[in-house]
Amino acid sequence: MKIKHISIPTKVARPGMSVGEVMSECVSKGVPGIPYVDQSGLISGRFSVRHMFRVCCIPDDIIQGAHLLGDDIDHLDFPHIKAEDLMARSVDDFIYPDTVRLSANFQAIKALAIMEQHNTEYLFVTEGEDYQGVVTRMSVAGAIVTRECCID
């Protein structure tokens, strides 16, 4: 099963876009992140939902002591105004510089192995310099469930 058959086409994040716009694209396509294309038109990083939450909402101390938190932590939760503020911020503040790209002709097994190697849920599929879409662990699983994996 080649990953070009199971990649999910998405828009890319560009300089100056808001977090809201980029998050909406991730949510609507069900992908954990999309590539960030800089002024020169090259993929120079990625917008990752996980990375964004780490940067804006869950500092290390909360992660480390998560099992010690009770239920009375309303003041640490997402107030509406915080979400509004976050959605309006520039996506440039949340770009993760590291990207892992795969050629569209790679097999899904290789994609899964590289995901394990990089401890990630998704990879970007490219054809030369052209971005094709995102392949996720769930998209591979989906292809197996629907038997699309049998299509050569």
Place this chain on the structure above:
Amino acid sequence: MMEQITTEMWVSALLLLSAYILIFTEILHRTTAAMLGALTMIGVGMWMGFYSQEQALLAVDGNTILLLAAMMMLVALLRPTGAFDYAAVHITRWAKGSPKLLLIYLSLAVSLISMILDNVTTVIVFAPLTVLICRLLKINPMPYLMAEAMLSNIGGAATLVGDPPNLMIGSAADISFNSFLMHMGFPVLVVWVGTVALMLFLFREQLTDVGEDPRTLVDTHAIKDAKGLKRTLFSLAVVVLLFFIHHNLHILPAYASFIGLCLALLMLKPDMEQIFGTVNWSVLFFFAGLFMIVGGVEASGLLDLLGNELARLARDPQMLLLTGLLLMWVAAVLSAVVDNIPFTVTMIPIIMGLESSGVNIAPLWWALALGVGLGGNGTHLGATANIIAVSESEKSGMPEARITPLIWMKTGIPVMFFGLILASLVYWLFFDLFTTA
């Protein structure tokens, strides 16, 4: 004196100075610099005939290196059990939302733990928990992070195993755990109480009650491995007990720590690769490199020469007190700006050399231990625990919590000098206590 200095002495001094410049300027990683320095010292020493590979190996204090490695592994076994989390939950409850009580309790816990375990690990574990507690209580974590780092440095100064310089001093001077605690315990207690009082005063504006029902942490999931916790605590208790009687049993503290470690390894059967991976080899090789560098300078005879000069001053019993105080203050000021380990390693053979000149060197050991122990609080670079507190303040994402070098010094310098004044007073008033090792 000048005609007595040989070419070998000049060369060894130059090599020592070059290595220390590389270490302090951080041009190279300190471990790389120490290893490079040691290799050069041995090579040049062999070529010039004043130092050999065998002498270099003998210069490494195995007691210090092995004890540190064993304690690092014991801490690595204790940490995942949730013991520190459990302690933090209960400290928060006992404080009942009072910012001042929380500062006292957290400082006390960190100081007591640092008397036995490595204070850097203690701060690494407590600092994020402290930020979380402050987040829940809606208070600024900055005073707490600074207090924890400073008081862990002070607490560690009380015991033979609390701080690497103490271990090096104790090992070189053959001072027992009990003797260290008896001599250092009182001055450290005085400094500890004084420092807490000073910090409560300096941070009085940040330590005001928020007037809300305090939210606390829950201990339901704090203990992750109850059986492992009991077994590790039992092993640690054995180690502490052996520390108290190691002199009577004629065993080294390192041997005592390895008895506890082996007990823990037998009972817990952990993944050995993982446990050995937790040992901070870089720190241990840094220490070994320093021992070898200073061993070369010692072999050249330069340290004896320096010791002879110092002996002229210290031989007079009246001047011994003054020499001790001077050593304490110089050690403290240097430790505030540079790593205190190289200074300690260099001073040890100099002080030991004084003994042959008929000087009672016991007061100098205590002065050195107090100086290097208290000096680290002056600047954020003075101790590794301070750097961890600063880093945690940055990671918290709270602008008001950020500890800049200037903010550190505004509190650190008064804390350091106040501590030194208190320690000097105790040293002066009870000088007879410090004349034995």
